[in-house]
Amino acid sequence: MAQVHCRYLGEWVATKHRWGLAGDQAERDALLQYAATCPNARITYDPAP
Template sequence: MPAPAVHCRYIGEWVATKHRWGLEGDQAEREALLRYAADCPNPNLAFERAS
């Protein structure tokens, strides 16, 4: 298992990339991301929408 900071960063980048490109995830993906991110210190993400 990666260090918590790396784990949280990966989850954040995954979600930001999905939002940036307008990609959707299914319910199972959403539930897994929420479960894995529950212990992360900052649940807020910032991203720029792709042109």
């Protein structure tokens, strides 16, 4: 997967965590599937105030 896709996935997940947003099982499965192609990706975020 291209580096830009890995970054997009990371931003997506970080945003969900930052704001405490839930996802359904289909979204979780898809994110895990795509994330498997980004083995060195790190996700960092600051919790929303």
